Amino acid sequence: MSQSAPPSVPNAAPWDQPFLPPAPEWDGASRALLRDASDPWVTTFEADPAHDLSATYDQTRGWFLRLTGASNLIRIEHFGVSPEGRPLYAVIASKDGPELDPSKPLLLAQAGIHPGEIDGKDAGMMLLRDIAFNGRHDLLDHVNLILIPILSPDGHERASAYSRPNQRGPRIQGWRNTAANQNLNRDFLKLDQPEMRALRGFMQRYRPDLYVDIHVTDGMDYQYDVTYGYNGENGAWSRSPATARWLDTVFKPAVNAALEAQGHIPGELVFGIDADPRAGLSDGGLGERFSNGWGSAAHVPTILIENHSLKPYEQRVLGTYVFLEAAMRRLAEDGAALRAAVAADTALRPAEIPANFAPDPTPAYTRTFKGIRYEMYDSPASGRSEIRWLGVADPEPWSLPFYGSRPTLTLARPEAYWVPSYRTDIIERLRLHGIGMETLSEARTVNLDMLRLVEPKLATRANEGRVGVTVTGVTPERRDWTFPAGSVRVPTDQPLGDIVVLLMEPQSSESFFAWGMFPEVLSRVEYIEGYAIAPLAESMMAADPALKTAFEAKLAAEPEFAADGDARLQWFYERTPFYDDHFRLYPVGREVR
Numbered sequence: 001m002s003q004s005a006p007p008s009v010p011n012a013a014p015w016d017q018p019f020l021p022p023a024p025e026w027d028g029a030s031r032a033l034l035r036d037a038s039d040p041w042v043t044t045f046e047a048d049p050a051h052d053l054s055a056t057y058d059q060t061r062g063w064f065l066r067l068t069g070a071s072n073l074i075r076i077e078h079f080g081v082s083p084e085g086r087p088l089y090a091v092i093a094s095k096d097g098p099e100l101d102p103s104k105p106l107l108l109a110q111a112g113i114h115p116g117e118i119d120g121k122d123a124g125m126m127l128l129r130d131i132a133f134n135g136r137h138d139l140l141d142h143v144n145l146i147l148i149p150i151l152s153p154d155g156h157e158r159a160s161a162y163s164r165p166n167q168r169g170p171r172i173q174g175w176r177n178t179a180a181n182q183n184l185n186r187d188f189l190k191l192d193q194p195e196m197r198a199l200r201g202f203m204q205r206y207r208p209d210l211y212v213d214i215h216v217t218d219g220m221d222y223q224y225d226v227t228y229g230y231n232g233e234n235g236a237w238s239r240s241p242a243t244a245r246w247l248d249t250v251f252k253p254a255v256n257a258a259l260e261a262q263g264h265i266p267g268e269l270v271f272g273i274d275a276d277p278r279a280g281l282s283d284g285g286l287g288e289r290f291s292n293g294w295g296s297a298a299h300v301p302t303i304l305i306e307n308h309s310l311k312p313y314e315q316r317v318l319g320t321y322v323f324l325e326a327a328m329r330r331l332a333e334d335g336a337a338l339r340a341a342v343a344a345d346t347a348l349r350p351a352e353i354p355a356n357f358a359p360d361p362t363p364a365y366t367r368t369f370k371g372i373r374y375e376m377y378d379s380p381a382s383g384r385s386e387i388r389w390l391g392v393a394d395p396e397p398w399s400l401p402f403y404g405s406r407p408t409l410t411l412a413r414p415e416a417y418w419v420p421s422y423r424t425d426i427i428e429r430l431r432l433h434g435i436g437m438e439t440l441s442e443a444r445t446v447n448l449d450m451l452r453l454v455e456p457k458l459a460t461r462a463n464e465g466r467v468g469v470t471v472t473g474v475t476p477e478r479r480d481w482t483f484p485a486g487s488v489r490v491p492t493d494q495p496l497g498d499i500v501v502l503l504m505e506p507q508s509s510e511s512f513f514a515w516g517m518f519p520e521v522l523s524r525v526e527y528i529e530g531y532a533i534a535p536l537a538e539s540m541m542a543a544d545p546a547l548k549t550a551f552e553a554k555l556a557a558e559p560e561f562a563a564d565g566d567a568r569l570q571w572f573y574e575r576t577p578f579y580d581d582h583f584r585l586y587p588v589g590r591e592v593r
Contacts, residue, residue, distance in 0.1 A: 064076055064149070088195060119316045141332070145328060355505075356408045416492060418446060446480070
């Protein structure tokens with residue numbers, strides 16, 4: 001049960017009794033933002049005496065439709081449909097009229113990509129209401145705001161008191177995944193899901209200057225209530241270094257000061273590396289399948305908010321309100337500098353592209369951390385020592401090692417990739433990303449590298465509805481290859497060139513291949529019988545002494561191979577013109593100088 005229930009409920013099931021750690025007492029100044037239940041524009045969240053209830057999808061949409069009818073500053077725009085048929089919509093706040101002034105910075109705040117983590121929806125409703133009626137319309141003088149209140153409406157409506165056991169409120173929560181059981185915050189690059197395809201088209205249309213993706217975290221307890229992060233924070237490596245510097249030096253100090261002034265404790269987004277809370281912290285990963293990773297690669301300034309799950313819902317919602325208001329004010333003041341940073345990042349064309357980030361085993365530095373007191377106890381359920389958080393701020397700051405991420409693969413940037421016309425699905429995904437390409441009006445033969453996959457291996461379980469594939473490497477084979485009309489040449493000399501490389505290189509863990517979208521190249525059709533290949537192999541050795549020497553050397557070096565008659569004959573078969581030349585040959589060409 002969502003852990004905002006009364007202290008005890010007689011005769012209730014164990015899961016309907018509170019079991020989460022206690023929360024520290026909080027009485028922040030931001031509580032003044034709450035409207036009384038008598039206010040005609042009070043939200044469901046505010047009207048609830050415990051400030052622990054969030055509106056349903058229909059209630060939320062109805063409230064916004066009423067708001068748009070009452071204020072000429074607010075309008076709704078539909079941009080897609082969920083798998084179960086619910087409209088995807090955004091709420092636009094502007095003084096510009098039907099068309100937004102492109103000279104004004106634009107903040108896009110997105111809530112409900114994980115619907116159980118819905119703080120941003122309720123915070124956004126309050127902020128838009130206050131812009132419309134309660135004196136905050138000045139926020140729109142020099143900046144525009146778009147709120148997507150519920151990106152995953154189907155998950156939002158799979159609601160119950162038993163969705164997120166590690167989270168305190170709201171007492172009815174949506175489900176993390178979509179109706180298709182997909183996690184939308186793993187789909188920023190592969191673009192499988194209709195919600196994400198619709199979002200990508202919407203973002204290309206409006207091109208926000210700052211994108212804020214609002215979540216609630218899991219994991220360890222700590223004092224911070226609003227944590228947030230972005231790739232490249234604190235000087236770490238980033239695909240958008242100028243943007244990261246602006247966020248470090250301009251945005252973060254201003255937003256943190258605004259949060260602290262309202263009684264909140266902002267912190268950097270970190271994750272515990274171990275059950276031992278003092279073992280250290282990590283950045284949680286930098287992959288481009290996540291919003292912050294994609295934003296860095298696409299040069300769209302992106303902030304991932306992870307409000308702390310053990311803080312009361314009221315505290316988290318109000319912290320999000322303060323964050324969004326402060327973000328608007330900072331964009332209004334320094335939006336031009338952010339645009340200059342984005343322009344500098346967009347012009348980058350690195351010759352080498354780091355990829356496949358993994359936790360760095362060496363700590364980058366030691367950081368001060370505001371911890372919560374805890375004790376260890378022996379659990380008869382687990383049969384081991386477990387942690388018990390005490391809900392009391394530790395007055396002594398912790399000093400913890402921080403482990404960043406490091407690339408495990410470096411990809412060379414080619415001139416372009418060539419995608420055959422029959423892979424319309426791949427071409428469509430590239431277009432959805434906004435990637436530029438040349439479409440062939442007639443067949444063209446090109447001299448380029450085709451890639452032979454080395455030791456492809458299928459994953460042992462499905463992930464996000466797909467069975468992934470890994471390779472230990474690729475072997476380039478220079479070929480004259482004919483691409484039919486309708487095929488595309490995708491150059492890497494473009495703003496999204498890094499994303500092109502990450503999507504098209506088979507070794508990239510974010511590639512279409514790695515997500516299992518090219519299974520056909522792993523199937524071999526023709527074969528040869530032993531009675532045919534054995535005498536042919538004997539003739540091949542007689543005709544080619546060098547081949548015979550190579551075979552005998554392999555026998556001597558590899559006893560398992562020597563003892564495997566099928567493997568020995570296969571070795572010869574692969575050296576005949578009968579062998580399937582397309583087996584394990586990636587059908588996307590790589591154009592290099």
